[in-house]
Amino acid sequence: MKIRVVQRHGTALKDRLYLPAIWQGLKITATHLLKNVGDIKSVDVLEYPEEQPSDITNRYRGLHRLTHREDGSVRCVACYMCATACPAGCIFIEAAERTDGVDEKMPSRFAIDTLECVFCGYCVEACPCDAIRMDTGIFSLIGSRREDFVLEKEQLLAHKGAFDE
Amino acid sequence: MSTAALIVTLGSVVLAALLALMMIPVLVWLERRIAGLIQDRVGPNRTNIMGFRLGGVIQSFADVIKLVFKEEYYPGHIQTGRALYILAPAITFSAALLAFMTIPFADTLHVSGEALRIQALPVDYGILWYLAIGALGIIGVLFGGWLSHNKYALLGTQRAGSMGLSYELPLGLAVVSMLLTYNTIDFNAMVAWQTQTVLGFLPAWGVVVQPLAFILFSVALFAETNRAPFNVVEGESEIVSGHMTEFSAMKFALYFMGEYIAMNSAAAVIITMFFGGYQLPYLSSAELIESFGTFSLALMVITPLIIYAFIRWMRRNNDVRSTLSHDGGRRFEARVLTIVLLIKLVVLELIFAYFAFAQPSALQTQIAVAVVQIAVFIVKLMLFNIFFIVVRWTLPRFRFDQVQRLGWYYLLPLGLLNIFITAIVIVGVGS
Amino acid sequence: MSESIIFYVLALFLIGGASGMITARRTIFSAASFMLAMIALAGMFALLNQSFLFLAQLLVAVGAIITLSMLVIVSVNISERYIPKEPHLGRDLLLGVVIAAPIVALIITALRTHFAASFAPIPDTFGTLASIGATLFASWVLPFELISLLLLAALIGAVVISRKGERS
Numbered sequence: 001m002k003i004r005v006v007q008r009h010g011t012a013l014k015d016r017l018y019l020p021a022i023w024q025g026l027k028i029t030a031t032h033l034l035k036n037v038g039d040i041k042s043v044d045v046l047e048y049p050e051e052q053p054s055d056i057t058n059r060y061r062g063l064h065r066l067t068h069r070e071d072g073s074v075r076c077v078a079c080y081m082c083a084t085a086c087p088a089g090c091i092f093i094e095a096a097e098r099t100d101g102v103d104e105k106m107p108s109r110f111a112i113d114t115l116e117c118v119f120c121g122y123c124v125e126a127c128p129c130d131a132i133r134m135d136t137g138i139f140s141l142i143g144s145r146r147e148d149f150v151l152e153k154e155q156l157l158a159h160k161g162a163f164d165e
Numbered sequence: 166m167s168t169a170a171l172i173v174t175l176g177s178v179v180l181a182a183l184l185a186l187m188m189i190p191v192l193v194w195l196e197r198r199i200a201g202l203i204q205d206r207v208g209p210n211r212t213n214i215m216g217f218r219l220g221g222v223i224q225s226f227a228d229v230i231k232l233v234f235k236e237e238y239y240p241g242h243i244q245t246g247r248a249l250y251i252l253a254p255a256i257t258f259s260a261a262l263l264a265f266m267t268i269p270f271a272d273t274l275h276v277s278g279e280a281l282r283i284q285a286l287p288v289d290y291g292i293l294w295y296l297a298i299g300a301l302g303i304i305g306v307l308f309g310g311w312l313s314h315n316k317y318a319l320l321g322t323q324r325a326g327s328m329g330l331s332y333e334l335p336l337g338l339a340v341v342s343m344l345l346t347y348n349t350i351d352f353n354a355m356v357a358w359q360t361q362t363v364l365g366f367l368p369a370w371g372v373v374v375q376p377l378a379f380i381l382f383s384v385a386l387f388a389e390t391n392r393a394p395f396n397v398v399e400g401e402s403e404i405v406s407g408h409m410t411e412f413s414a415m416k417f418a419l420y421f422m423g424e425y426i427a428m429n430s431a432a433a434v435i436i437t438m439f440f441g442g443y444q445l446p447y448l449s450s451a452e453l454i455e456s457f458g459t460f461s462l463a464l465m466v467i468t469p470l471i472i473y474a475f476i477r478w479m480r481r482n483n484d485v486r487s488t489l490s491h492d493g494g495r496r497f498e499a500r501v502l503t504i505v506l507l508i509k510l511v512v513l514e515l516i517f518a519y520f521a522f523a524q525p526s527a528l529q530t531q532i533a534v535a536v537v538q539i540a541v542f543i544v545k546l547m548l549f550n551i552f553f554i555v556v557r558w559t560l561p562r563f564r565f566d567q568v569q570r571l572g573w574y575y576l577l578p579l580g581l582l583n584i585f586i587t588a589i590v591i592v593g594v595g596s
Numbered sequence: 597m598s599e600s601i602i603f604y605v606l607a608l609f610l611i612g613g614a615s616g617m618i619t620a621r622r623t624i625f626s627a628a629s630f631m632l633a634m635i636a637l638a639g640m641f642a643l644l645n646q647s648f649l650f651l652a653q654l655l656v657a658v659g660a661i662i663t664l665s666m667l668v669i670v671s672v673n674i675s676e677r678y679i680p681k682e683p684h685l686g687r688d689l690l691l692g693v694v695i696a697a698p699i700v701a702l703i704i705t706a707l708r709t710h711f712a713a714s715f716a717p718i719p720d721t722f723g724t725l726a727s728i729g730a731t732l733f734a735s736w737v738l739p740f741e742l743i744s745l746l747l748l749a750a751l752i753g754a755v756v757i758s759r760k761g762e763r764s
Contacts, residue, residue, distance in 0.1 A: 036202040300659025307666040
């Protein structure tokens with residue numbers, strides 16, 4: 001049977017005194033403080049809203065948008081897959097007969113309640129037609145009433161993708 | 166009362182009230198700004214009055230206005246003792262404010278035969294007053310927390326009461342050893358004692374003569390004022406806000422302000438007892454009055470350098486990154502502040518020139534020395550407040566049993582040991 | 597004149613606090629009245645020029661005794677139904693006043709006649725810490741040491757009582 005002796009930390013006098021450790025911690029914080037006070041520009045901080053974030057990639061899940069086909073018609077066929085997959089239950093779809101003859105169904109009402117949305121991206125994964133995407137890169141939605149945060153079909157169709165396909 | 170006594174007393178009261186109350190927005194601002202700069206971010210820097218940010222101090226005033234105008238809400242589940250529930254924060258606030266009132270800001274003025282103390286309460290038992298009234302502050306916490314009828318408040322109150330009580334003992338013992346060294350309970354006499362030199366070149370400050378008492382006193386004061394790392398009372402992540410949970414608006418503001426005033430008076434007492442108070446390191450008051458002409462000359466030379474360095478630092482730092490086009494009025498503010506500082510510099514130079522070259526009367530010299538000592542006191546006070554704040558943002562919080570263990574097992578025996586050693590040294594040196 | 601006014605106000609707080617302490621139904625109001633009475637008593641010491649007793653009263657009575665009582669109240673946390681009901685409180689207190697009145701009258705008369713002699717003017721150092729310390733260590737050393745022995749006995753007793761629960 002092999003015996004392994006484990007060194008216990010914190011039993012030396014220097015550790016139990018606690019003051020040397022406090023002194024080392026104070027040195028670190030004091031260096032940071034003096035460096036940043038001496039030159040405020042050494043603080044790596046984003047001056048929002050004058051500077052916008054520069055690290056929005058094409059994987060970033062921003063606000064949703066509904067996509068169009070090449071001929072300009074709405075891709076969405078109101079199959080309810082996204083509404084079913086949504087864990088927050090924030091997608092409200094009402095189907096209607098398609099008028100431009102491309103497919104059978106299209107949504108007459110497609111609403112997303114962004115106050116309930118958790119921006120998980122399950123709707124994008126569930127959609128079989130690549131109709132809903134979250135690549136607008138919009139991270140800030142402002143409104144003054146609760147109703148402003150429910151995005152209707154027209155608003156969702158109007159959002160543009162921020163990246164190339 | 167003669168006019169001189171009346172003016173000095175009123176002036177001291179106004180100065181003490183200003184220092185205690187006006188320091189609160191400054192301390193809140195310092196706390197948030199230093200916290201930001203330590204954590205590699207900037208603190209509050211957006212609130213402004215017509216473009217003047219002043220580094221973010223305006224944010225503290227905005228906080229005060231918010232607290233004043235918030236809705237006064239009395240929770241419905243507090244049925245008994247509503248009057249005492251409303252009175253409790255006032256007790257803490259008044260105790261903290263009163264405890265600050267015996268700190269001397271400058272040496273005693275001797276005007277036409279009278280000895281006029283520059284203290285808001287011109288009494289000679291300063292340190293005992295501070296201990297007694299400081300103990301009153303815990304009462305407000307206990308009453309408020311118990312009458313809040315809330316589990317979290319109960320936990321916070323228990324912790325606050327037992328912690329405050331446990332650390333009064335090492336505090337008192339450290340004070341006793343200092344009383345043995347200084348042989349007086351008067352703050353002014355303590356400061357006068359510290360103008361001597363030890364080993365020929367070190368100033369006989371309390372921290373040099375009694376380092377162990379300094380450590381005990383500081384740690385005990387950190388615990389008494391519930392400052393980190395001893396802020397287990399207002400755990401914030403554990404027990405919401407402890408005893409302050411059920412208080413809103415002005416009642417919470419009174420607790421909040423009482424905490425900052427207590428921190429301020431703790432810093433003031435530490436510098437009075439251990440760091441020479443209002444004195445410059447090697448000059449006693451009498452020496453300063455005699456040599457005030459040369460001192461003025463030296464100030465005439467040094468002040469422009471300091472203000473020039475400050476203006477350069479301000480212009481460089483009150484600016485945004487060069488990639489941004491919009492600076493939010495920062496350059497305008499830097500320019501206005503430069504002009505204001507230059508005007509102040511000219512006025513100060515005139516005053517220093519008067520004292521260096523013209524022959525001022527003894528009374529004027531005394532008053533000028535008192536003003537210099539008040540300025541030194543304020544500088545030391547700000548340095549110590551910054552020390553309190555930097556320690557808060559360096560150390561993690563202690564657990565409650567660790568706090569009690571430290572107070573009873575380690576600090577109490579160390580305090581007694583310190584008294585024995587001090588007594589032996591005093592008797593040995595004296596004989 | 598102003599001293600009399602201050603004395604009457606302090607006496608009002610003292611008597612009010614003391615009677616509040618014995619008549620209050622809840623322990624917390626009893627503790628609050630006790631605190632009021634102790635602060636008024638400290639004020640009376642200050643009125644008599646006793647600076648050290650004033651500070652010692654605040655430190656000990658308010659800062660230690662009331663804090664400890666409040667700590668006990670907060671920790672023990674007795675619920676309403678275990679507090680004994682006192683149905684005839686007013687009648688019992690009145691009876692107590694009637695019984696104690698002759699004894700109090702006797703004490704007041706005794707003090708009045710004993711201290712009716714001339715009062716010498718007090719020295720400047722009356723009541724300061726230095727004079728009390730000097731008197732204590734010069735003429736009253738033996739009682740001082742005996743009191744410290746008493747405190748030691750109390751400390752040991754507290755430790756023994758608090759350990760007894762652990763063993764059993």
